[in-house]
Amino acid sequence: MILDQFSLKGKVAIVTGSNTGLGQGISRAFVEAGAKVAGVSRRPSTETEEMLGKDNFYNIIADLSSVAVIPEVVGKTISRFGRVDILVNNAGIIKRQDSIEFSEENWDSVINVNLKTVFFLTQAVAQQFLKQNSGGKIINIASMLSYQGGIRVPSYTASKSAIRGITMTLANEWAKYGINVNAIAPGYMVTNNTQALRQDEERSADILARIPAGRWGTPADLEGAAVFLASAASDYVNGFTLAVDGGWLGR
């Protein structure tokens, strides 16, 4: 039955940035599809835990701006759920400042969370997949700025363009182990990440006018793509960044 291929029954996922926005939506969808989720966040994922229940969702508090937390994130997931099958690198930050005066701090903080930790957490989880001899699924959260330049967000654009690049690199190296590495590029979604943009009336109206679907996206819009890329249904999909953008990129 084709729908069985989308089931995540018995699977264990690590989802970073699980307390709000897209990470909360992905965690919810994974549990509904049958998985257990270890959700990583700086602030507690209390709401997500209440929504999904303690049997299905385990919150790991960690600051992903440093790679030092990676052994703890993987170790706690294994202690709680015994294995790991799926990693969603969703946690991310954005800093807005004119490029002419963009600070080193705004550069480093974004690159550390959005790129450096993503790479080394992915490496650690892939090492675990090899130890389990199980294969596995990696899903990176990219952006429209994996394709476009953006305005006043140079470190974010650098990180998200690089995410699309390493998604292909890692897929090239690891497809032979049964590890699928893919990414999702969300369009303009209603979350904390875009609050400043949505409050800027002119930018907000410009953005909306360009979205063929005629509306901003919501976390629920991402759930189908996330379950697909986490499931057996995508076993022959490698190194691809799937836009979920209401048609933005095609315009």
Ligand code: NAP
């Ligand atoms: P959000 O509502 O701002 O959520 C970001 C999440 O990342 C939060 O759970 C946050 O936890 C976590 N996070 C940030 N820094 C962290 C750190 N140092 N350590 C641990 N967790 C950290 O944003 P979102 O829109 O859901 O974004 C999720 C992903 O989608 C990001 O990678 C973002 O770049 C990407 N994206 C979003 C959009 C959009 O339109 N919203 C579009 C394209 C791509 P804390 O609250 O504890 O910091």
